[in-house]
Amino acid sequence: MANNHYDAIVVGGGAAGLTAAIFAARADCRVLILEQKDVLCKKLYATGNGKCNFTNQFWSEEYFRSSTQAVAYQRVNRFSLADTLSFFREIGIFPKERNGYYYPASEQAASVAEALIREAGHLGVHTKTQRKVTRITPAKPKGFQVECGEETFFADFVVLATGGMASPVHGSDGSGYILAKQLGHTVVTPLPAIVQLKAEGSCFKTLSGVRLEGSIRLITKNQSFTQAGELLFTAYGISGIPVMQVSRYATESLYQKETVTAELDLFPMLSYQELCEELSSRFQRRKEDTAEEAMCGLCNHKLNYVILKECGIDPTKSCSTFSPKVAKTVASKLKKFSLRITDSNGFANAQACAGGILLTELTEYGESKKLPGLFFVGELCDVDGTCGGYNLQWAWSSGALCGTEIGGRYASNITAKAKPKS
Numbered sequence: 001m002a003n004n005h006y007d008a009i010v011v012g013g014g015a016a017g018l019t020a021a022i023f024a025a026r027a028d029c030r031v032l033i034l035e036q037k038d039v040l041c042k043k044l045y046a047t048g049n050g051k052c053n054f055t056n057q058f059w060s061e062e063y064f065r066s067s068t069q070a071v072a073y074q075r076v077n078r079f080s081l082a083d084t085l086s087f088f089r090e091i092g093i094f095p096k097e098r099n100g101y102y103y104p105a106s107e108q109a110a111s112v113a114e115a116l117i118r119e120a121g122h123l124g125v126h127t128k129t130q131r132k133v134t135r136i137t138p139a140k141p142k143g144f145q146v147e148c149g150e151e152t153f154f155a156d157f158v159v160l161a162t163g164g165m166a167s168p169v170h171g172s173d174g175s176g177y178i179l180a181k182q183l184g185h186t187v188v189t190p191l192p193a194i195v196q197l198k199a200e201g202s203c204f205k206t207l208s209g210v211r212l213e214g215s216i217r218l219i220t221k222n223q224s225f226t227q228a229g230e231l232l233f234t235a236y237g238i239s240g241i242p243v244m245q246v247s248r249y250a251t252e253s254l255y256q257k258e259t260v261t262a263e264l265d266l267f268p269m270l271s272y273q274e275l276c277e278e279l280s281s282r283f284q285r286r287k288e289d290t291a292e293e294a295m296c297g298l299c300n301h302k303l304n305y306v307i308l309k310e311c312g313i314d315p316t317k318s319c320s321t322f323s324p325k326v327a328k329t330v331a332s333k334l335k336k337f338s339l340r341i342t343d344s345n346g347f348a349n350a351q352a353c354a355g356g357i358l359l360t361e362l363t364e365y366g367e368s369k370k371l372p373g374l375f376f377v378g379e380l381c382d383v384d385g386t387c388g389g390y391n392l393q394w395a396w397s398s399g400a401l402c403g404t405e406i407g408g409r410y411a412s413n414i415t416a417k418a419k420p421k422s
Ligand SMILES: Cc1cc2nc3c(=O)[nH]c(=O)nc-3n(C[C@H](O)[C@H](O)[C@H](O)COP(=O)(O)OP(=O)(O)OC[C@H]3O[C@@H](n4cnc5c(N)ncnc54)[C@H](O)[C@@H]3O)c2cc1C
Pocket: 011, 012, 013, 014, 015, 016, 017, 034, 035, 036, 037, 040, 041, 042, 043, 044, 046, 047, 048, 049, 052, 053, 054, 055, 131, 132, 133, 134, 161, 162, 163, 164, 166, 167, 170, 171, 172, 173, 174, 175, 176, 350, 351, 352, 377, 378, 379, 380, 385, 388, 389, 390, 391, 392, 393, 395
């Protein structure tokens, strides 16, 4: 075999590409990974705050979002949680589970990246870094021609594993969509997912840095989505896991030019009625206290100040002047702090990308129905998981299914060639 000819070429050496390469190479395929960055798995090192939340005990369709969600869930299930854990045990990653979230016992994302890279190396997978693939064309009589700069490679199978557009500093710059479109595939508009949200209002400069247990109800034209957990105010809007979880619905609606609102419950410990009573007693306790002093110890002092301002109440005003209505007004504001969402914090700060290659144009193994031999895996596809290890799970599942299919097809080609002609 010429040294630029391989059985399979994987474009993109991230989580999904490495997995596809490993499974194909386990069936003795000669595999080449072409990666535009100087190292493999650059994004993987940054996952889970450096600890890599690589999967989750809880699986259901709602965790794998897509314009064809049932299809996505069906496919991810073909390489299950048990398959994932056993694959990682095989390559040396001992799993550690916390509230259903799986991490490597080392608590180091680097160990997951290194285990994958080492396994690929042991299996003889060739790797060429600093190679940006710019063109892929079907070759005659079969296979594909893959171009990067001056170099050209050939293979029977090509796997596009270039990621989406989230966090382009790690290599996923959207070039995979261009290649996919050149090859006749439909790309569902890529939008930031798992991302912070920008909101209208002047309160954020004051609130920036305030964290609290609360909940968000994101309201779009036709739907609403609620998530609870730690909210974080930033200088431009809101962040925190609950915000990130609903963000893809905000980016989708904003893209459609629809109005998006967020209603925050900033004091979930008490019902509206209980909060009214709490505030009422605080405002009546010491008449000489200012409004701000009366609220001290209830919420973060910056939040107390902003809430009073937003209610049109001077924080320095004495409570002695308050009518019983004031407690109700303040309680309403704390239970339903309404924000107009204007934008997301963009792909640069997103952890995932919604949209991508339409799954219905691909087989259950990620193979193109238009160009057999061409596969799509990982975040490049129209699947975005929620926080909790679901994006990496999609990378492992789609990569393993594709690699296994390539390995099986390679083996049957070899067997067919070896059969004596009758
Ligand atoms: C900060 C951060 C934290 C995250 N934490 C988690 C987490 O804890 N759990 C979880 O499940 N998910 C997490 N994610 C999401 C998860 O990392 C991704 O969904 C996953 O890495 C996608 O894998 P992939 O292989 O499809 O794409 P990528 O990891 O993006 O890899 C694609 C690769 O293709 C290369 N490439 C692109 N175009 C070309 C080209 N034209 N030629 C050659 N190479 C190319 C890129 O350089 C890159 O190396 C996190 C993401 C970020 C940004």
